[in-house]
Amino acid sequence: MNEFEAGRPVVLRGGTVLPMSPGGSRRALPRTDVLVIGDTIAAVGPGLEAPENAVEIDASGGLVMPGMIDTHRHMWQTALRGYGADWTLTQYFVWFYLEHGKLFRPEDVNAGNTLAAIEALDAGVTTVVDWSHGLRTPDHADAAADALESVPGRYVLAYGNIQQPPAEWTAAPEFRDFVRRRVTGGDRLGFQIAFDVLGDPSFPEKPAFEVARELGAAVTTHAGVWGATSDDGIRLMYEHGFMTPETIYVHAASLSADSYHRIAATGGSISVSTESEQSAGQGYPPTWAIRAHDIPVSLSMDTSVWWSGDLFSAMRTTLGADRSREHMEAHAKGDTVTHCGLRADQVVEWATRGGAQALGRDDLGVIEPGKKADLVLIKNEHSPVSFPILNPFGHVAFQAQRGDVHTVIVDGRVVKHEHRLLGVDLAAARAQVERTVEHLRSTMGEEAWEKGMNPDIPSAKVLDNPYTYTDYRSDATHRL
Structure with missing residues (x-):
């Protein structure tokens, strides 16, 4: 009999369980079992009785936590892992939006999504929002969805198309056809609509919001990105009634207090991609500011073109950036920080239950009877870093890795x-990713391929944000 055949109960024995329950996120349960029957957590406690045919996994000396949830990952770009390590955000925009993004065939989107989905599972990320803005044809969209359905994780396809204005592609019959065919309400493949709001007073994105509302789909948007999106976009969304509790604002790193007030008042959440924000230039990673407004936070890694594909790095860098800013603010006033404002258990919560809340999934991100059995055991008997585990949350945030x-x-x-x-x-x-790399490299030519990976330092200023589809220009994107 296959040890892990479908439907066979599983019990994780004797681990330290991090339940991440509301109101008790700092609680850890030592020497505790977790019993899984079907797709559900059946029981949590010490010395649980399990069905005779249950598979027993020794979790002693390890940490059992909910599966982590990434609320913003451009999975289609994973075939180019590390290619843009020395890019700025502008160079990313130019490469994907203007120069070479159109070279991606449906099979290339499929290759990136497949690898990204596998990578996520390997790192304990059980749910990923695929911020899929490379879907320039229905075939690309089907290829993205096919990949997600082929890997046994949990995903949300956030449909986007950087090659057309959102009002245009959301109105296309083929987009409606895709939604009809592929958005079936299944438990393991959700759906969002992904586009940005550029701040044009004519609000050209309004029809796309209306389509999302008609379809009952949440909108995820890159907000507060220095040089690209600003408070003007938030204000337009607010004035037209399109800020909802389901809306996920990605980055939100260069917004004013006014915009944070609007997000807080309408119940939205912010997906923080700290590695991205502190490297690419969207703005300083904003948790230090948004914590003051009590806005729900989730974590994300953005794209493997630059950064790691796991949330251990996201937790670690978020703690570091938040604490660094707190110290800097204090030093500027001649003061000293004597107590950390952001704690390790909070970033673990953001990486788990925070992501579940952003997606409206109260059955994920916690370890409780009746919730979905998405679980991760952190245990490595071959590593000297695996012991002692004294502060479980600190261990997850600062010591553990994929x-x-x-x-x-x-x-x-x-x-x-x-x-x-x-x-x-x-x-x-x-093999699939290697074919994609060979296609891109041969189509671009060796000189362009090498130049793209090793960009020159220009002597003159280049275009800040080529992702524009009207003649509108504003200095507001350059003011904090």
Whole structure:
């Protein structure tokens, strides 16, 4: 009998459980079992009785936490892992939006999505919002969805198209046809609509919001991106009634207090991509500011073109950036910070239950009976960093890494065990990505390929944001 055959109960024995329950996020349960039956957590407690046919996984000496949730990842770009390590945000815009993004075929989007989905599972990220703004044809969209459905994780396809104005592609019959065919309300593949609001007073994005409202789809938008989106976009959304609790504002790193007030008042949440914000230039990672407004936070990694594809890095860098800003603010006033404002358990919460709240999924991000069985066991008996575990939340945020992910369970199914992925054809994913790289490299030509990866330092200023589809220009994107 297959050890992890479908439907067989699983019990994680004797680990330190981080339940991440509302109101008790700092609570850790030592020497505790978690029983999974079907796709659900059946029981949590010490010495649980399990069905005779249950598979037992030894979690002693390890940490059991909810599966992590990434609310903003451009999965289609993963085939170019590390290619843009030395880019600015402007160079990213130019490469993808103006020069080479159109070279991606449907099979290339599929390759990136497949690899990204596998990578997420390997790192204990059980749910990913695929901010898929490379869907310039229905075939590209189908290829993206096919990839997500082929890997045993949980995903939300955030449909976008950087090659057309949002009012145009959301009105296209083929977009409606895709929604009719592929958005079925399934538990493991959700749907959002992804586009940005540029601040043009004529509000050309309004028809796209109306389509989203008609379809009952949440909107996710890059807000507060220095040089690209500003308070003007937030104000337009607010004045036209399109700011909702389901709206996810990505980055929100260069907004004013007025915009944060509007987000807080309408119940939206912010997806913080700290590695991205502190490197690409959207603005200083904003948790230090948005905490003061009590806005819900989730974490994301943005794109593997630059950064890591795991949320351990996101937690670590977020803590560092927030605390650094707090110290800087204090030093500027001649003061000293004596107590940390942001704690380790809070970033662990943002990486789990925070993402679930942003997606409106109260059945994810916590370890409680009756909730979905999306679980991660962090345990590495071959690593000297695996002990002692004194502060479980501090260990997750500062000590653990993707190589310490021992077991991953999604929807009750064990998809990784003893540090090895199960039911995943990594060789096929590698071959597919290699074909994509060869296609891009040969189509661009070797000189353009090398120049794209190793950009010159220009002597003159280049275009800040080529993602524009009207003649409107404003200095507001350059004012904090």
